[in-house]
Amino acid sequence: MLIPDRHTLARRATEKWSLSDPEMLPMFVAESDFATHPEVxxxxxxxxxxxxxxxxxxxxxxxxxxxxxxxxxxxxxxxxxxxxxxxxxxxxxxxxxxxxxxxxxxxxxxxxxxxxxxxxxxxxxxxxxxxxxxxxxxxxxxxxxxxxxxxxxxxxxxxxxxxxxxxxxxxxxxxxxxxxxxxxxxxxxxxxxxxxxxxxxxxxxxxxxxxxxxxxxxxxxxxxxxxxxxxxxxxxxxxxxxxxxxxxxxxxxxxxxxxxxxxxxxxxxxxxxxxxxADQSFLAEQLEYLEGNFDELERRLPQVAPGVRFHRPEATYVAWLDFRDTALGVDAARLLEEEAKVKCSDGRMFTGSEEGAGFVRMNLACARDTLALALDRIARLVEQHTTS
The missing domain is CATH 3.40.640.10 (Type I PLP-dependent aspartate aminotransferase-like (Major domain))
Known part of the structure; x- marks a missing residue:
């Protein structure tokens, strides 16, 4: 699956790729990073x-x-x-x-x-x-x-x-x-x-x-x-x-x-x-790549953030993560963005209330190395807040 590098993606200048901090990993809004289908x-x-x-x-x-x-x-x-x-x-x-x-x-x-x-x-x-x-x-x-x-x-x-x-x-x-x-x-x-x-x-x-x-x-x-x-x-x-x-x-x-x-x-x-x-092989390749990303998330998440709860989705490219029982607690979305430079969607957006505090939605329609970098940053953040 062809995915442009982050410098090329930033040139899209869409909502996902218009953050002021160049170090921020954008994993919030539901845009994908996959290259546009050639026929489209x-x-x-x-x-x-x-x-x-x-x-x-x-x-x-x-x-x-x-x-x-x-x-x-x-x-x-x-x-x-x-x-x-x-x-x-x-x-x-x-x-x-x-x-x-x-x-x-x-x-x-x-x-x-x-x-x-x-x-x-x-x-x-x-x-x-x-x-x-x-x-x-x-x-x-x-x-x-x-x-x-x-x-x-x-x-x-x-x-x-x-x-x-x-x-x-x-x-x-x-x-x-x-x-x-x-x-x-x-x-x-x-x-x-x-x-x-x-x-x-x-x-x-x-x-x-x-x-x-x-x-x-x-x-x-x-x-x-x-x-x-x-x-x-x-x-x-x-x-x-x-x-x-x-x-x-x-x-x-x-x-x-x-x-x-x-x-x-x-x-x-x-x-x-x-x-x-268009040829539906594009969808098959996309789904295969996304499944690989979810495999990686499922494999690493318990070590990265002990206590996090995650149910693997049956569809979509977003993951709904519950950080309430981790060191990040109800401030997870803010801490991920401000300290780890990983911007996810705050769970409160999806509940209309404080009941969503501690949940985040993470967009996995990205390159695997981007996901790996995000998980590395989250691991360091959780470790810092566990020992502090």
Whole structure:
């Protein structure tokens, strides 16, 4: 797997590579360091050469067709190409899906820890927020049912369940049984499942299972959001996909104003078509390299930080690390950044509260020597705080 050196990566000048301290190892925001897929880079270069900088063409079928073929090949999911809609990004899609497919006066629910923008959806859409803790690394179906019941009984029923699948930051990839149970529960309570599947191409050992694919009920209640952003590292090109799985939702979406689909990038559109049409060996190589990084983390972490808790993810390139029982304690994220020069994401971002203190999310989509350097620095930091 080709990974540029850190000097070359710094020239990207993206959020990950714009830190003021040149000694800082950026292992926070979910950007990968892998070189861009040649077919994706070529598609972007061709569009630039054509000066393809105007407005995207409404109704262009290529992205829907490319994604439908990709989903059928990779996931065994039959998608109607006409029900694949380009949008600017998944976060915008969450907002639009809640507004479009749920009623005002309902609540938005999701499991914690959670992708940080989930915490903003209630405010953005004028709805209450209901949070339900995960049971370790799994969705707690009994707790979800209880939350739905309590919300209904107090007069603000849940209208949308935001599902992060695969889960960020835990890396959990739900199985068919769990997804069917979530869909049945949602249908019973009149809840729409808005499934963020942006990490779907990055599942280890088996194909991703789209939430909408597991049953007729799931197809009826689920709205799917995805993008090439994570697996092909093109988030800045701004083109995600909102995917519908029943004709009634397609009819409702068709009635939304143009502002609901305008805003995606024409370069992002071309890059996304190229990504979904490209040779999937790129994904296989990426997953193999990432598994090697997780092997290294799993091997070294107990010696580097005695007491740290880590559950190997089933998907994604992020690791959720619990430092609370180590010498770093609840200050782990700050100490890693300030003293070890390893910048990870603070766990409190994913809990919306102090319950996340002591947790960090580490991005492993990097060169193995970068990971080794980070672990060396963490080992020295833990040793210093153990003996001080």
């Amino acid at each position: 880079a070529a598609a972007i270069a061709d569009a630039v050469a054509r000066e393809q900088f105007g407005y995207p063409v409404s109704g262009d079928p290529r992205l829907g067709e490319a994604y439908a073929d990709f989903a059928a090949t990779r996931y065994g999911w039959e998608v109607n190409p006409e029900w694949v809609f380009p949008i600017a990004d998944v976060v915008r899609g969450l907002w639009m899906a809640v507004e479009t497919f749920t009623a005002p006066g309902t609540a938005v629910a999701f499991a914690t820890p959670a992708y940080p923008p989930f915490f903003t959806m209630g405010e953005l859409t004028g709805r209450e927020t209901v949070t339900v803790p995960m049971a370790g690394t799994r969705w707690d179906l009994a707790a979800l049912e209880e939350a739905f019941t309590q919300a209904r009984d107090r007069g603000t029923p849940v209208g949308a369940l935001l599902l992060c699948h695969p889960h960020n930051p835990l890396g959990t990839a739900a199985d068919t049984k769990t997804l069917r149970a979530i869909a049945e529960l949602a249908a019973r309570f009149g809840v729409r499942v808005i499934s963020d599947e942006i990490h779907a191409p990055l599942v280890y050992g088996r194909p991703h299972i789209p939430a909408a694919s597991v049953s007729d009920t799931a197809a009826r209640v689920t709205v799917t959001l995805t993008a090439a952003s994570k697996a092909w590292n093109v988030a800045g090109l701004k083109c995600a996909q909102l995917i519908l799985s029943n004709p009634e939702d397609a009819r409702v979406w068709a009635g939304r104003p143009a502002a609901y689909w305008e805003g995606y990038s024409i370069l992002g559109y071309e890059a996304s078509v190229a990504a979904y049409r």
